[in-house]
Amino acid sequence: MAHHAHHSHHTEHTGQSLVDEAGRVLEAAGEQWTAMREDVFRVLSSYDKPASAYDIADGVGQARGKRVAPNSVYRILDLFVRTNLANRIESANAYLANTHPGCRHDCIFLICDDCGAASHLDDDRLTGALREAGMRAGFANVRPVVELRGLCADCTG
Structure with missing residues (x-):
């Protein structure tokens, strides 16, 4: 599923x-x-594709046997993103668990427009170049967040 260089x-x-x-x-x-x-x-980590706060609130509600407000789930997801337990996939308005929690490296996410599956690859040359471009533009603490949309091998094959 995930490709690591x-x-x-x-x-x-x-x-x-x-x-x-x-x-x-x-x-x-x-x-x-x-x-x-x-x-x-x-619940978040049980998904193999980005999940919305509503999906997660539903899943947690089922596990707990009572309704859970998406708002409280949003706050927890924001905390997870800040602490590198999860990544936010901006283009899908959804979240993905980080399989090495707390590890801060620059992922390039690949999201399928058809089935919604997400994988990631690491290309330090590419993310390094983006980081440097940001710093040259006067930015500090640059964190590349890269999302590539397209069709996965399953959907094109």
């Missing part, structure tokens, strides 16, 4: 191990790993 030192977490790792990262950032935050992350 050269990130052999990353452990890609899945399932419970991903949820546990996210909890460790959030607590290390000085935040509390509440039951609600854990539920939101668990």
